[in-house]
Amino acid sequence: MFDSYQETSLQFFPARCINCLRCVQVCPHGVFVPGEGRVDPVHPNDCMECGACALNCPVQAIRVQSGVGCAWAMIHAALRGKDMDNCSCGGETGSCCGQGDSSPGRGEQ
Amino acid sequence: MPNERSPCCTDPLDTRCASGYSCAASAGRDPILVTTSTITVADRWDHFLARWGFHRVGHRVEPGLYRLGNPTPDSEVFVSANYTLSFDALRSALVGLDAFILVLDTKGINVWCAAGKGTFGTEELVHRITATRLGEMVRHRRLILPQLSAPGVSWGDVLRRSGFLVEYGPVHARDLPAYLKTHTADPVIRRVQFPLRDRVVLIPVELVQAIPVTALTTVILGFAAGWVVAMQFLLAVLAGTAFFPILLPFLPTKDFTTKGLFLGLLVTLPFVLLIGYSSPDFSLYSTGWAIAGILIFPAITAFLSLNFTGSTPFTSRTGVRKEIFRYIPVLAVLGGSGIVLAILLSVARFAGVI
Numbered sequence: 358m359f360d361s362y363q364e365t366s367l368q369f370f371p372a373r374c375i376n377c378l379r380c381v382q383v384c385p386h387g388v389f390v391p392g393e394g395r396v397d398p399v400h401p402n403d404c405m406e407c408g409a410c411a412l413n414c415p416v417q418a419i420r421v422q423s424g425v426g427c428a429w430a431m432i433h434a435a436l437r438g439k440d441m442d443n444c445s446c447g448g449e450t451g452s453c454c455g456q457g458d459s460s461p462g463r464g465e466q
Numbered sequence: 467m468p469n470e471r472s473p474c475c476t477d478p479l480d481t482r483c484a485s486g487y488s489c490a491a492s493a494g495r496d497p498i499l500v501t502t503s504t505i506t507v508a509d510r511w512d513h514f515l516a517r518w519g520f521h522r523v524g525h526r527v528e529p530g531l532y533r534l535g536n537p538t539p540d541s542e543v544f545v546s547a548n549y550t551l552s553f554d555a556l557r558s559a560l561v562g563l564d565a566f567i568l569v570l571d572t573k574g575i576n577v578w579c580a581a582g583k584g585t586f587g588t589e590e591l592v593h594r595i596t597a598t599r600l601g602e603m604v605r606h607r608r609l610i611l612p613q614l615s616a617p618g619v620s621w622g623d624v625l626r627r628s629g630f631l632v633e634y635g636p637v638h639a640r641d642l643p644a645y646l647k648t649h650t651a652d653p654v655i656r657r658v659q660f661p662l663r664d665r666v667v668l669i670p671v672e673l674v675q676a677i678p679v680t681a682l683t684t685v686i687l688g689f690a691a692g693w694v695v696a697m698q699f700l701l702a703v704l705a706g707t708a709f710f711p712i713l714l715p716f717l718p719t720k721d722f723t724t725k726g727l728f729l730g731l732l733v734t735l736p737f738v739l740l741i742g743y744s745s746p747d748f749s750l751y752s753t754g755w756a757i758a759g760i761l762i763f764p765a766i767t768a769f770l771s772l773n774f775t776g777s778t779p780f781t782s783r784t785g786v787r788k789e790i791f792r793y794i795p796v797l798a799v800l801g802g803s804g805i806v807l808a809i810l811l812s813v814a815r816f817a818g819v820i
Contacts, residue, residue, distance in 0.1 A: 359719035361792060362785035382634050382651070383616035385658035386780065406782040407582065409616035423617065424783035425582050427776025428722075428790055431783075441790075442783065 366422035367404045371395050373418035380410035380419060498598070501532045503561040505554055512550050519671040525550040529571035531598035532557075535564035539605040542646070544635075545591065546612070547572040547580050556612075559639040563646075566603065570594050578779070581618030588623045595628045610635045610642075613656060658779045665711040668777050672707040676770075691808065695759070698737045702763035705733045706770025711777075722781075723793035726771025730764025737763075751820050754811045761804025765797045 367388070374395035381389045381396055386403040389396040389410065408423025424442060431441040516525045529548045534557060543566040546556045553569060570590045572580035580586035591609075595601070611619060613634045621632035636645050636655040645651050680703045688696035710717075710729060717725035738756045745752035772789060775781040814820045 359721045359724045361721050361788035362782060364784050364788065365782060366784055379621065382656065383613060385614060385637060385656070387653060387657055403780070404782060405780050406784060407617040409581075412618075412620050413616055413622070415622050422783070425776065426778075426781035426783045426786040428786050429773040429776050431786060431790060432773075432794070442787070 363402055365401055365404045366406060367398070367401050368420040369398045369401075370418045370420070373416045375416055375418075377415060379413045379415070383409040383413050385409075497530065498603075499528060499530050499532045501534055501557055501567065503534065503557050503559075503563075505558050509550070509554055513554070516551055517667055517670050519674040522671075523574045526574040527553045527569055529569045529594065531594075531600060531603070532567040532569060534560055534567055535562075537564045537566050539603065541565050541604065542610055543568055543600065543604060543608070544610045544642075545570065545615070547575065547577045547586055547615075549574050549576045549580075552576050552612075555639040556642075559642050563643075566600075568594055568598065568600065568609070577612045578614040578617070581615045584618050586615050587618035588620050588627075591619060591624055592627045595630060601629065607631055608633055612639070613637045613651075614658075660714075660779055662712070665714060668711050669708045672711070672774075672777075676703055676707050691812070694737060694740065695755070698734060698759055698763050699766070701733045701737075702730055702766040703770065705729050706767040706774075709733070710767070710771045710774055714774075714778075721789055721793070722775055723768045723772045723789055723797070726768035727764050729771065730767030731760070733767065734759055734763045749820070751811060751815060754807060754820075758804045758808040758811065761800050761807065765801040765804070768793070769797055 376391070376395050378391060378396065381391060384404075385407070386400065386405060388398055388400050388404050390399050391397075404421065405426060406421050406423050408421055411417075411419040411421045411423065422442075434443070435441040512525055515521065527548045527550055541564050544556060544560070545568045546553050548569050548571055553567075556567065568591075570580075570586055571594070572585045572590070575583065575585060577586055601607075607630045609624075609630050610633050613636055616634055619632060621634075624630060624632050633649065635642055636651045637658055638655065641651070641655040645655065680700065684696045684700050687699050706726060706729075710726060713729065714725070717728055719725055719728070737759055741752050741756045741759070772793065775786050775789070811820070
């Protein structure tokens with residue numbers, strides 16, 4: 358209850374995994390850990406859908422609808438009649454990171 | 467035709483580059499820039515202004531290839547964004563190291579946001595490798611990228627198109643010295659955290675964004691509905707922009723909106739008690755205002771809290787979407803009914819009914 362973050366669009370296809378561990382390296386939330394011959398998605402609910410794992414998987418063993426989890430950007434897009442699922446981050450078009458620097462959470466790196 | 471390139475543009479061992487020698491741009495190649503690991507007072511002032519949201523897209527460094535110290539053709543190549551906080555975090559973490567830093571043009575946006583937007587991405591990286599002729603400067607074919615650039619970079623595409631192998635370093639530049647010892651990262655330094663310090667540094671820019679509308683509304687409310695109501699509003703905004711980031715992990719529930727509602731109720735209740743204390747007969751008018759306050763102000767705090775999702779490093783789009791559809795109608799009903807109640811009370815008082 359009062360937890361909207363139990364669902365994720367992350368999909369993992371273990372049969373395709375070649376255990377290159379790229380997803381383990383790029384995931385900032387430890388969703389994947391090394392396993393026996395392939396990785397294990399042990400914390401899928403921690404996925405923030407940044408898309409790093411899917412983009413860097415050489416065999417398309419991961420699929421995720423990547424996007425920015427920012428209410429302001431999504432509401433702003435919806436109010437302007439745009440697709441709220443395609444609003445982007447860090448831009449001049451009313452986005453989550455403001456004009457690009459407001460988010461040390463996503464910031465100083 | 468004589469070669470117009472400065473020697474340091476062709477010979478990485480030329481020490482003139484490391485001593486501040488600025489290479490002239492040559493045909494087809496960007497000039498090579500020089501940097502140090504020292505963070506000056508001017509840099510810190512720039513960081514301060516960035517934190518306060520002053521000229522927010524103006525905190526940029528020149529994109530291109532930088533020499534740090536006296537790099538050789540075997541020195542590491544680090545990649546960063548052209549946002550001063552990102553670039554300075556990297557170079558200050560590399561004290562005593564001779565290296566190259568390839569700065570991408572991310573339009574003055576930090577690594578993670580630029581990766582999400584695609585400006586810190588495969589296209590820009592490959593372009594910058596080509597424009598700087600990085601392949602002529604180093605013997606190896608390895609780039610160290612910040613881990614948080616991975617949402618924008620496909621290492622396979624970069625390898626195919628440039629011949630350079632992308633290696634993802636740790637989340638924070640400060641962990642690079644440890645990383646470089648083995649070129650492997652402990653799981654701890656691969657995890658994004660959101661400690662108090664990172665949450666607190668967000669507050670200035672949140673406040674600056676909120677000030678114009680908040681100040682105007684507070685003054686209008688002060689004259690129209692009284693200064694107690696105006697202070698309630700001010701505190702509700704302050705709770706959503708300043709208290710919320712500080713208290714985030716300690717507020718109950720996982721959803722940001724319900725956390726914000728809880729916090730909003732906490733800061734509204736003292737005013738309700740104040741109104742009740744100043745009107746102990748529990749008149750319809752004062753009771754009505756207390757109820758209106760409970761309906762309106764926690765909803766404002768909750769809305770601001772929901773908007774904080776974009777500043778955190780862990781909210782997913784699926785979850786935020788769900789929160790929006792689940793709670794925005796509730797907040798609209800709460801706030802709307804509170805405003806209607808406040809208007810009815812004012813009209814009734816004006817008409818002498820209560």
